[in-house]
Amino acid sequence: MKSLLDSMAVYWCILLLFSLGAAGLIYIFWLKDALI
């Protein structure tokens, strides 16, 4: 795991995928019904 994080591009991708996933879940389970 540590050696994976040694690459900035890999770290960037993991963080981006995590953020998009979190945003997707927020939208699907909450924002969609609560706000729109």
Next chain:
Amino acid sequence: MFDFIIAGVQAPIFLLVLTGMTVGMVGGFIGVGGGYMVTPALIVFGFPGYMASGIDVTHIAGKSVVATIRHRQLGNIDWVLGLAMVGGTMMGVEMGVRLLNYTKSIGLSGIALLTGSVGIMVGLFLYTQIETHRAQKKIQELSREGKTVGRELSTSNIPKFFQSISLFPIIRCHVARIVISMWVVVLVGIATGTLAGFFGVGGGFIRVPALVYMVGATTHIAVGTDLLEIVVSGGYGALRHFASGNVDIIAVFFMIIGAMFGAQFGSIATSYVRGPAIRYILSYSLILATVGAFLRLVYMLSAQKYEFLNFFAVVFTLGEMIFLCLFILSLVYFAVRHRHGKWVPAWIPSLVVVQ
């Protein structure tokens, strides 16, 4: 849920506070207003478009004051540079808007404008990425040789050319340690302002790289000085929107509560990192904003037919806010770990300052 009477919208308060905080953090760190994130987010929350713009600009003006005060305390603001540039920027924005109206009147399509806007943003992203990557490599090399590396390192030769233009009057920017013709600064202000006004993109996106790669300021000074400009331009925009009745002041109030903390954290976070780290985050936000705007525009151009495009546009807007905040937080976290001699990823030491 809170009833925003002026906007005629019901939205959870903590969502606005959270949006203000995340955008404040990103804005304080890379020196942008963050309108590209706030306006679409407010529209998702149910605010009408004109109200979203008004609330966005007003909250940006307030937040920039907080960030500017913090950056002033950190010694990141060059008043001479900022004031010389702000006049050019205001003039440029006016020219950009007029140019936009002219191109519309001669029938230039929205697609052509979008292509131009995307082209500039992608070009800026690529240049920033390549240059910053070179700077990072150089820092790593110098560190391996046992040499001390300061907070800033830029490999671009363009500033040398602009600083060599000896056109009267020459200004001395003591904080930025630059001696440069005032005309260069004003013209850079006009050029960046025109692009911002013409393409409708935030000025900070273009001004911060311009201050670094054309004027030759360090990234920290560019961020602080740009925030000073946003106070002026955002304040003017806020007044205009307020006079037009586009501002729900209660929504602005809640956003500023979050932004106050976010902007302070973002500004202080700059003291933990070297210039290239800020430039990296800036270039990421450039490309993410471009993709987000592109998705939204394709959805609008397709007559709102494909709902999945709207889904991706919203997810992207929220996702980029989360991503940029997490990246800034992780940089500070790793910087602190590095200071305590603990394990950090191999790319961290070249991006953070030890003390």
